[in-house]
Amino acid sequence: GFPRADIDIPVVRAQRHRLAELKNDHQEITEKINVNIQVLHSAKLTSTPKDSGVETNQNASVAAAGASASLQNLVLRDSSSANDVDMISSMPFAMVDEIADASPAAEDGLQLGDQIVKFGNVKAGDSLLQRLASEAQANQGHPVPVIIMRQGALLNLSLTPRTWQGRGLLGYVIYT
Known part of the structure; x- marks a missing residue:
């Protein structure tokens, strides 16, 4: 019958709750990784020179600097990443x-x-x-x-x- 004597129901509930939290945390981390990968790939695309010359190299370095700045803003904005590491550890x-x-x-x-x-x-x-x-x-x-x-x-x-x-x-x- 229910409840079973060999199962500690509060422990099972706590473990299920923890599992749901970890699944949600995993999904959030995966989404952050995808966004960061997209930013990195867009930085690579904008930093490749299309024409030869001084102006193109300057434009590429400005674009790369802008992409890296947007990546830094993204990382700084998502300051919960340190908490994510704490959760994992x-x-x-x-x-x-x-x-x-x-x-x-x-x-x-x-x-x-x-x-x-x-x-x-x-x-x-x-x-x-x-x-x-x-x-x-x-x-x-x-x-x-x-x-x-x-x-x-x-x-x-x-x-x-x-x-x-x-x-x-x-x-x-x-x-x-």
Whole structure:
């Protein structure tokens, strides 16, 4: 029957919402790329000299300068491109699956279901678990800036890897 016990409906809704946001962002970025390509191609067409002579070369350089200025205006006007890069780079690479009671992670505010976007200098990539472990060991006793996604919102936390009664330096389990 509905609702099913093996499906976490709020998580599914949040993931569907995030997927719709990413699809819209992808469409906007694609449109911006198409506009920029058209501007670049029009700049190439206007900058090719048709006649020989000094006047043509001057006109071509003026046209190229105008095209590059319009491209710069386009790029400056669409200042949200930095936000687009931030959106792309803020994809989580791991999810907190288990947190031990009285662990450093629990004391520093990490919660079950948090998605890790960045842990210190570690982002998504190869040999992820090894890099996470070495980052925690290298910063033992020192706060590590962590960016997490909790219920679709990005949050900045500071986790301090340290020895405690349980296993590891932080006391949480992730799955990638």
